[in-house]
Amino acid sequence: MASSQIVPTPQTPSQQVVRAAVVRFVGDSGDGMQITGDQFTVAAALARNDLATFPDFPAEIRAPAGTTYGVSGFQIHFAADHVYTPGDAPDVLVAMNPAALKTNLRDLKKGGILIVNSGAFNAANLKKAGYGEKNPLEDGSLEGYALLSIDITKQTQNAVKDSGLSNKEANRCKNFWTLGLMFWIYARPLEPTIQYIEQKYGKRAELVQANIAALKAGHAYGETTEVFQNRYQVPPAPVEPGVYRNISGNAATALGLVAAAELANREMVLGAYPITPASDVLHELSKLKSFGVTTVQAEDEIAAVCAAIGASYAGNLGVTTTSGPGMALKTEAIGLAIAVELPLVIIDVQRGGPSTGLPTKTEQADLLQAVYGRNSEAPLCVLSASTPGECFYMAIEAVRLAVSYMTPVILLTDGYLANGAEPWKIPNVADLPKIELKFRTDPVGFHPFVRDEKTLARAWAIPGTPGLVHRIGGLEKDYDSGHISYAPENHERMCRVRAAKIAGIAEDVPEQAIEVGNESGKLLVLGWGSTYGAIREAVERSRARGLDVSHAHVRYLNPFPKNLGDLLRRFDRVLVPELNLGQLVKMIRSQYLIPAESLPKVQGKPFRIEELEDKIRKMLES
Amino acid sequence: MASSQIVPTPQTPSQQVVRAAVVRFVGDSGDGMQITGDQFTVAAALARNDLATFPDFPAEIRAPAGTTYGVSGFQIHFAADHVYTPGDAPDVLVAMNPAALKTNLRDLKKGGILIVNSGAFNAANLKKAGYGEKNPLEDGSLEGYALLSIDITKQTQNAVKDSGLSNKEANRCKNFWTLGLMFWIYARPLEPTIQYIEQKYGKRAELVQANIAALKAGHAYGETTEVFQNRYQVPPAPVEPGVYRNISGNAATALGLVAAAELANREMVLGAYPITPASDVLHELSKLKSFGVTTVQAEDEIAAVCAAIGASYAGNLGVTTTSGPGMALKTEAIGLAIAVELPLVIIDVQRGGPSTGLPTKTEQADLLQAVYGRNSEAPLCVLSASTPGECFYMAIEAVRLAVSYMTPVILLTDGYLANGAEPWKIPNVADLPKIELKFRTDPVGFHPFVRDEKTLARAWAIPGTPGLVHRIGGLEKDYDSGHISYAPENHERMCRVRAAKIAGIAEDVPEQAIEVGNESGKLLVLGWGSTYGAIREAVERSRARGLDVSHAHVRYLNPFPKNLGDLLRRFDRVLVPELNLGQLVKMIRSQYLIPAESLPKVQGKPFRIEELEDKIRKMLES
C-alpha cells in the first residue's frame, strides 16, 4: 500500500507510527552508501517490516569524487503492509555531497526530510556538482523541504578522533555516523550493525572501534540535539510465518540454479563471460564447488554458451548467464542447441541498450530477441521472473523445462531485479518437487532423435553409455533415424515437431492467473517481469479508488499459458506496460488479435506507481 | 502462364508449337549438368523466350559418383509468355544415372518425356541409387512416361573416338551429346554452344573437337533415329525491347551494390566471410577493384561486419554479406551501427535452418531475426527482393536508404533467388537516379548527433574533416550534444528518435501496389521475397478461372509501406504464403490486427504453383 506522508510537525520528538516509509541514501561511490543501505535494510527486516530495495550504481568504477556521474544511491521502501516496489519518491533523502543532492533532489517528496552533510558543501564540490558559486544550503532553494544540514564530516571526525585513524580513514566512517542517526529516527537497535562491523573489520581493531563510535555518535546526535521533531515507528508487516532473508535477484537466480541441480540430481556447468548486470550470478556460483557446480569463465560469450551446451551433451546441466550484448553473440550457438535438442538454461539479465547502451540501468527490451532472435525457425522456451525472490523459482522452472523437453530455455530477468532485493521466505528444500530426469540407456529402438510421445522430447543419451554410440550435429536430421537428411518433407516435419514440442510446454505450466482484481471487466493491466511490483501496487490503489481494473502478470512468455487468450478476451481493454517500446504487446496482438495497448517506458528505470495509476485513470475515464 | 502438356503422339517428327516447356537435367555432380543447363538457357534466351531457371546443387562438394546425395540438377522453364518461376513439374526429365532418376522421377509430369542414359544403369549404380537388383528401365515401372532409354555413354564414346581422349575424358563429353539431342528436340541452333566450347576449351584442341563432335552427334541422333515423334517450337515471348542478359540473384546483388556505389560516388568496402549461398556475392565483388570496390575476406562474420562499419565511419560504403548463421553472429555489431547511426548494408541470403540446417537449400525464415533479432530497442530498415533481377534494384535501394537515413539496412534474398536466374533487361546507367550523399563539413552548430529535420538522420562527419573532430560509441548519447549520457528522459528521447527515423522511411518509399488483380475483393495473397513468381502465376491462373483473388508483394518489410494497412483491409481475407512457419504473417497481424492467415512451407524448396492454386481455391470455396 501507499507509503504515507512524513511531514515533520513542530513538536517534541515522540515515536510517531507510520505505515510505510521510503528512504534514499546518496553519496560518492566512496561514501559507502551501499553498506549503509544494506545495514538499514537488515534493521527493517529484523523489525519485520516488509520491504523492497534498489541500489543505483554509477557506470564508472570509481568516478572522481564529487562528480554527478560518480553518485551512488540506495533506496529502501519498508512498511507495515505489503511492499511491492522500492517506492516512487523518497520520504527521506540523505545526501552526502552536493553532486548527490543535485542529482536526487527532484525525486524527494514535497515536504520530505532532507538530511545533508554540509561538510561536503565546499566550493570545489559545489562547482563539480554544477552549482557554480551558489550554495543551495544557503540560497533558500531548499525551502520546500524539511532540511537538516549537519556537518557529518566534522561530527564523525570528532567521534573517532581517539581511534588513531588517519584523516582519510576517519572520514570513511561517515556512513556509520549517518546510519546511527537514521537508526535513531526510525527507532532501530544498533546491535546487529555493531555485530556486522565487528565481523567485517575484525582484523583491524581500530576500525572496529572507530566505526562503532561513529554509529553511536550519530545515534546520540539524534537523541541529544533538538533538531528532530519526530521519530518514526513502522510496525511489523503481516507476513507469512517462516524464516526470511533478504535476497537480490541475482543471488536468487544463482540459488535457484543450484537448487535445481540438486533437485535433478545432476552436476552443473556454468559457462559465462562477465557482463554487467549479470556477473554476480557467476560470482555466486563460482563459490559453490562443493555443490558440484563448475564455473567456466570463458574467453567470450560464444565459448561460454558452447561450453554449457557441451556440458549438457555430456550429461551435466549446462547453464549460461549474460546480458543483452552477450545474448546477441550467443544466438548462433543457441540455434545449434535447438537443432540438436539439448537442454540449456540461458539467463539474460536485461540492461539498457541498444548496443552498450546504459550498462548499469534496467530495461525489458530483449524479449523479442529472446523469442525470435535466431536464424530460421528456431523455437525455444522463454520465461521471466517478476520479483527478486521469484528468480529462485523461475530458475528452477527453467531447468525443469529444459531437461524435460530437451530444449534451451531463456530466463529473462533484468538489472532492476538483479540488484534490487526483497525479504524472501526461505523454502524448505524437502518441499521442493524433484525434477524427473532420465538418461536413455536402452539400445532397443534407439536413435538419437527418437521422441517421447507426450513431451516430444528426444532421448538424452550421454557419451559413456554402452550401445548408444551416435553422432549429432546442426544439419537437418531424419525424423525416423536421426541421420543427416536433406529430404524436403522430412525438413518440414522436423521443423514442425520442434515447434510442436515447444508449443506443448503450455500443457505443462500453470494457467495464467489474475494477480489482483476480477476475472473480467473494463481493463486488464498485463505485465511481465520486474514491473510486477509497480503494476500490482498501481492496480491495488486504483481499485481502492473504485476503478474496475485487474492485473495479470505473464511469467511464461513462450509459449504463453494456454488460457491467456481467453483471459484477455474477458476484458474490454488490455494495457501492457513494459520497459521497452512495446514488445510483449506485439506478441499479444499478433497471437490473439486483440487491440492490446502499449504503455512503453525506456528510461533505464522502473515505472513509478503514479505513472501507472495516471494511465489507468485516464483509460477508464476516457 | 501454364506450361503446356507435351505428350508424344505416334506421328512423324514435325515441329509442334507449344507455348511453354519445363526441362530438368539431372546427373552426378561430375556429369556437367550445370553447364548443360546454362547452355540450354542461353539458347532459349537467344530464341527470345521468357525464362526462369533453378540449379539444385548437392551439399557435398563432390559426393562419390552414383550416390543419391551427389545428384546435381538444373531446371529451366521457358515460354512464349511471361514466365515467373522455373516451373512446378518438368515436361522433360533428362536423367544421367539411376540416382538421378530415383530422386527426380516423382516430379516429372504424368506422361512427360523421360530421357535416361541407360549406359549408367549398371548393377553398381542401381545399388547405390537404392534400386537394389531391379532395373527400373526394365521392370515396367516407368510405364506412365514417354521413356527414351539411350546409352548416351556409348553414343558419346563413339562420337568422340577419333579425338584421342582418354576414356574418362571421353565420358565427360556426355553432357554435350545430351545437349545436342535436346537442341534437336527444341529446334535450337548449335552455333552459340559451339562458340562457347571453343572459348572454354580453346587451349586444348582435342577437347574442343570432341565436345563439338558429341554435341553434333546428339543432334544427329535426334534427326536420324525415329524414336522421336515430335519436335517442339516455343515462339518468342512478348518482352519489352532492350538488351538482355541472364542474371542470377547473387550476381544482380553484386552489380546493384557496385552501381549504387557509383550512383553515390563513393568507394565500397565489402566485409564478408564465405558462407553458402552468399559467397558468390563476395566472389563477384572481389573482381571489381577497378570500380573502387575493396573486399575484405575477414576472419569471421563479426570482423566482417565490423570492418564494414569501420569503413562507413571513415566515409566509404560499408557492406556485409552473409547467410543465417552468419547473421546471428553479426547482431551485436549491427546494434552498434544502429546506436552510432552509421550507414551499413547487410545482405542476408537466407538458407534452410535452424543452425547449419540445409545449407544449400532455400528458406525465408530470417525475417523475424532481421526485424527483431538484436538486444534492446534496435530498429533498422529491412528490405527484400522478389526476383533475381530485382536484387539489383533492391541493393541500390538498400544503399540509398542506408546513406540517407544513416542506418543499417538489411536486404533479404535467399538461396532460390541467389542461384536462380532470369533474363534481365540491362538498365541504362544514365537513367538510374543518383544517390544524394553529403558529408558534414560545417563546424557551426555541429555535434555528431545533430539531425536532419526531415529524415532525422544524423550528420555524417568523417575523420579527416577539419573542425569536426569528435568521438562516437555504443553508450547512450545526449540528444543535444552527442556526449555520453545516462539521463533517463534523454535515453527515452533517443530511443524514440531512432525508432521515428526508421518509421519515417515509410514516407520515402513507394506505396504498396497490387501486383495482379483488383484493388479490393475476397482474397489477397500477400507475399514477400522469392515466392513472387509462384504467387503471381498462381493468382493469374486462379483469376483466369474466375476467382476473385489479388496479389500484393511486399518489398519493404520494415517499415511497411504506409498504405499497407488500408490496402489489406480492403480484402475480406488475406493469405500469407511464406517459406517459413509464418513470420510476415505475425508482423501483419500484430501491426494491423487483421486475421491474416498463414500458408507456411519449410522444405528447402519454393512453393509449387499448384499448391498455391489449391489453397486459393479452397479458401474461396469455403
Add this chain to the structure above:
Amino acid sequence: MSNVIDPTRLTKKDFETDQDVRWCPGCGDYSILANVQKVMPELGILPENMVWVSGIGCSSRFPYYMNTYGFHTIHGRAPAFATGIKIANPELSVWMATGDGDGLSIGGNQLMHCLRRNVDIKILLFNNRIYGLTKGQYSPTSEFGKVTKSTPYGSADQPLDPASFALGANASFVARSIDTEAAHLSDVLRRAARHSGSAFLEIYQNCNVFNDGAFDSFREKDVRAERTIRVEHGKPLLFGANNDKGLVLNTKTFALEVREVGPNGVKPEDVLVHDETNPMLAYMLSKMPYPEFPVALGVLFAVLKPTYDGTLREQKAAAKAKAGKGDLQKLLRGGATWEI
C-alpha cells in the same frame, strides 16, 4: 549385456561407421581417417567412452565417420564444446577435428584459449590451406598473393603458421604430420593420444579439388627426404636422403642454418639435438622459412603442466572434501535471516 567389448581387443572395425563417407574421391581426409581408425584401437579406450567433436568444414565431417560419440557443432567453436564435455565428464577421451578455416579463421580465439588453458583434449587440425566446404576461398594458412575465388588479384594477407600460433598460445604439445605418410602420422597420433593436456596436431592435407598439390613440393616421394626433417626428442636434427644435412645454430646471428654434415661440412656433434621440451627450439622449427629450410615434422614440443579440467576437478573434490557435499538448506539460509 551382449555388446560389451573388451578394450584390449578393439580393432579398426570397431571405430568405423556405416555412414557413406562424403568427401571428394581422392581427398586427403580419407587417409587421415584411416590412420585414426587404425590407431584408436591401440589406446584401449572403448568407442563409447570416446567423443569426437568438430566445427564446420569438410574436415569437420570427421566425427560422422567414427563409430564413437560425436558432435558436429558450429563453425569454429569446437574447442569450447569439447571443453564443456571434458569438464562435465573427465572420464571421456575427447578428440577434435578441425580445419585451417574452422580452427584458425573463425575459431582462432576458441582454439587459442583452449590451448593456453591446456584442456585435456586432442586436436587434429587438417590444414589444406583452403576453404574446402565453401568451395575454394583462401584461408589463414594460404600463401600471400594466393589467387582463389575470393582473391582474384591474390590474397593480401600474410599467412599464419599453425604450429607457431599454438606455441604463441602456450600450447603444451605441438606436432605436425602429413596425410599421406601413414607411419609418421600414426606415430604422432599415438604421441598426441598419450599426452595429458591439449595436444595440437597439424596435419598437412591435400584438397585435390580446390588446392591440389599444395604440399607436393615437399611431400612427394622423391623430394621428401630433402625437403622435410623428422624431429625426434634426443636425436640430432638431421635430414636428407643420406642424413647428410643438419640444422646448426649460428651463435653469432642467433639463427638456424642448414649445413652439410660430414667431411666437407660440420661435425655430427655440431648438429643441434632435438629437445621437445625447449619452447625456443620448437618455435624456431615451426618458423623455418621454406624452401630455404626443410619442413619440420613430428613432435615439435611437448611438456607437462596442469590441465584445466584436472585443476577444476581437484578444486571441486577439495571443496567437497573440506565442506562436505554442499548442504542446500544451509546455503539457502545464507547470511542474515530472521524468523516470523
Add this chain to the structure above:
Amino acid sequence: MSNVIDPTRLTKKDFETDQDVRWCPGCGDYSILANVQKVMPELGILPENMVWVSGIGCSSRFPYYMNTYGFHTIHGRAPAFATGIKIANPELSVWMATGDGDGLSIGGNQLMHCLRRNVDIKILLFNNRIYGLTKGQYSPTSEFGKVTKSTPYGSADQPLDPASFALGANASFVARSIDTEAAHLSDVLRRAARHSGSAFLEIYQNCNVFNDGAFDSFREKDVRAERTIRVEHGKPLLFGANNDKGLVLNTKTFALEVREVGPNGVKPEDVLVHDETNPMLAYMLSKMPYPEFPVALGVLFAVLKPTYDGTLREQKAAAKAKAGKGDLQKLLRGGATWEI
C-alpha cells in the same frame, strides 16, 4: 578557415579533450594518456587526421580523452573496425586502445588476424591482468591460481603472454613498456608510431582498485634495474643496477641464462646482442620466466613486410591503371547478352 593548425606546431593541448576523465583516481591509465598526449604532437599529424579506436573496458575509454576522431566500439572487435577505417581511408593515422580482456579474451581472434595481416594500425594493449570495468574478474593474463571475484578457488587457466601471442601471430612489431615509466613509454610509443604495419605495444598498467601492485615486484624504483631488462637493437642484453648482468645463450641446452658479467662472470662479448629483427630472440625474450629472469621491456621485435591495407591499395590502383576506372555500363552488360 580559422582553425587550420600547423602540423609542426602541435602541442599536448591539441590532443586533450574537455571531457572529464572517468578513470578511478590513481589508475595507471592516466599516465599512459599523458604520455600519448605528449608524444602525439611530435608526429606531425593533425588531430583531425588521427582516429583512435577501442573496444570496451576501462582502457577502452581512451578515445574519449583524445581530441582526435574516436570510435568506442564493442567488446573485442576494435581491430576489425580499425581495419575497415584504414582501408577506407589510408591517409588516416589509426590507433587502437585495448585491454587484456578486450584484446586477448573476447577479442583474441580479431587481434590475432589484424597482427598477421599486418594492417597499418598502432595497438596499445593496457595489461592490468584483470577485468577492470566489470569489477574484478581474472583475465587471460592473470596468474594461474589467481583469486578473483569469479575464481574464489583460484583460476585454473594458464595465462597467456601477450608478446609471445603476438609473435605467434606473426606480428611485425612487438614491444613492451610500463605505465609508470614515462621516458621509456614515450620512446616505445615513438617507435610504434613510426612503424609501418601493425605495431603491437603491451603496457603493464596498474589497476589500483582491483589488482593493485600487480607489477610492483619489478616496476618499483628500487628493484627495477635488477628485475627488468631494457632491450635495444644492436646493444648487448645487459641489466642490473650496474649493468653487471647479461643474457647468455647456453648453446648446449639451447636456452637463455642470466650471468654475471665481469671478472667473476662471463666476458662482455659473450653477452647476447639484441637483434630486433630476429623472431627467435624476440620469442625467447617474451617468454623468459619471471622472476628467474628479468622482464624484457622495449622493442622486442620489428621487421618490415607488406601491409594489408597497402597491398589492397596497390591492387586497386593497379586494377584501375590497367582497366581504367571501371565502366559500369559495360559491367552490367557482362557475358552473353541479346537484344530484343
